[in-house]
Amino acid sequence: MLIVDDLNDWVGAMGGHPNSKTPNIDKLANQGTLFTNAHAPAPLCGPSRASIMTGLAPSTTGIYGHIRDNDIRKVNDKTAHSQFLSEYFKQHGYYTAAVGKVFHEAIVDGSFDDFGGRHKGFGPAPAKNLKWAQAKTSTDWGPFPERDEQMPDFESAHWIANKLKQQHDKPFFMACGFLRPHVPWHVPQKWFDLHPVKDLYLPPYMRDDLQDVPEIARLISDHPMMPTTKWALENGEYRNIVQAYLASVSFVDSMVGIVLDALESSQYANNTAVVLWGDHGYHLGEKDKFAKMTLWERATRTPLIIKPPKQSNKQVSHKPVSLLDLYPTLVKMCGLPENLNNEGQDLTPLLHNPNAPWQHAAITTYGENNHAVKTERYRYIRYEDGSEELYDHQVDKEEWRNVANDPAYQKVKTELAKHLPHVNEKWTKYSAYRSNAYFSQKTKEAGWQETHNK
Structure with missing residues (x-):
């Protein structure tokens, strides 16, 4: 299981950006089933990964x-x-091993037989930020350090590669969690050279994009730690940010290739x-943001590729699926008994026929009672105050x-609303959120204290 942090659709196989260079991920996509309409349970690392690894939706847990991993x-x-x-795999006779970022921080104690560790933070950093001076954020971009060997992902890739060279007398479940393209967008210069700034296409951007969304949508997507597109344009950094993200994706693609x-x-x-999956998507200027943490397409959609043993033919499915579906799908693929606590859907019918009938929608939750419903055609968002968006x-x-x-879409909204979760658990007191004023207040109301994360 290859987990890529903050990876949106800027990989060649998904056609998300014309300048993408991801030969290894593309090769895997050409050998398995590529889900082009896969979405995260939450548009943020911690709750998304907790949901995937427990098989429970954020609205069920309140995460x-x-x-903290051990608080789950x-x-x-x-x-x-x-x-x-x-x-679950361990219980059924599997040897389990992991390295890097699998849960949010690393792994839950005892959840794997072997753990190769996770680098604290997100890799080596220059003495001072190269571009973005905002305090309390990892966001920055530019070439650094000099060699791939200095990157934590290099160590993780080789740790798993060495495990694959060993003799195993039991079936195994291995997970490798890569950090890039999570910020800072620092990778060695050679990856930047793959994407000359003068040749880059910029993502579609409309300056007044947020004028027709509810006020709550602007509040919960307001993250002052990250630059806005307006700032990037005014300061001549938009192309540099796009280059840095593409470089980071190409770098992590090479690490995927090692494994x-x-x-x-x-x-x-x-x-x-x-x-292979990314834990959620990422805005690269769309809707005036360089961030995740929204209920729009750019933040929820992420690559998902599943290659069963011995499969070598390419399949593409455009059906709406969730990363929450991974748990029951992998269990079924490996012939294990069903885990009745799983809330996701088994995707094996789509592995057999990517165009099979599929009545499910993908649900992404961001905070209590804020949900996006994604089908093949529509995205419907309903917020905790009842306000709505439909695309x-x-x-x-x-x-x-x-x-x-629009009255013409009233019936569509009614049908999409049937997919909304019936349970909306309160914010857990173990959940911390400090990069957004609106959600910080919510977590404090739930009983969270500063000491929780110290």
Whole structure:
């Protein structure tokens, strides 16, 4: 299982950006099923990963913000009695190993047999930020350090590669969590050279994009730690940021290649399933943001590739799926008994036929009772105050026109609303959120204290 932090659709196989260079991820996509309409349970690392690993939706657990990995079990009865994905495989006779960022910080104690560690923070950093001087943020961009060997992801890739060279007398479940392209967008110069600034295309951007969204949408997506597109344009940094993100994606693609090459040359090449996913998407200037943490397409959509053992043919599915579906899907693929606590859908019917009938929607939750419902055609958002957004991707894939108040779409909204979660658990007191004033207040109301994360 290959996990890529903050990866949006800027990979070649998804066609998200014309300047993308990701030969290794593309190769994997050409050998398995690429889900082009996959969405995160939450548009933020901590709650998304907690949801994926427990098989429980954020609205069930109340984990809406970052949480200490070892606090997940303390949240409520559901999490207390859940088995993490790795533990379920371990219970059924698998050897389990992980390295890097798998949960939010690293791993929950005891959730894997072996853990190769996770670098504290997000890699080596220059003595002072190269571009972005805002305090209390990892956001920055530019070439650094000099060599791939200095990057934590290099160590993680080789740790897993070495595990694949070993003799295993049990089936195994291995997870490798890469840090890039999470900020800071620092990778060695050679990756920047792959993407000359003068040749880059900029993402579609409309300056007044947020004028037709509800006030709450602006409040919960306001993250002053990150630059705005307006700032990037006025300061001549937009192309540099796009270059840095593309460079970071190309770098992590090469790390993915190290692992895939090791698997291909190992004795396990023909009996090992491979899954690659990003924990959520990322805005690169769209809607005036360089951030995740919204309920719009750019923040929820992420790559998902599943390659069963021995499969070598490319399949593409445009059906709406959730990363919450990974747990039951991997369990079914490997012939294990169903875990009845899982709230996701088994995707194996789409692995057999990517165009199979599919009545499900993908749900993304950001804070208590704020949800996005994604189908093949529509994105419907309902916020905790009842306000709404609706986008028709058939005519508006950039989500520039909110048609929630258009009477012609009333029936569509009614149908989409049927997918909204019926349970909306209160914010857990173990969940911390400090990069947004609106949600910081919510977590304080839930009983969270500064001492929780010290």
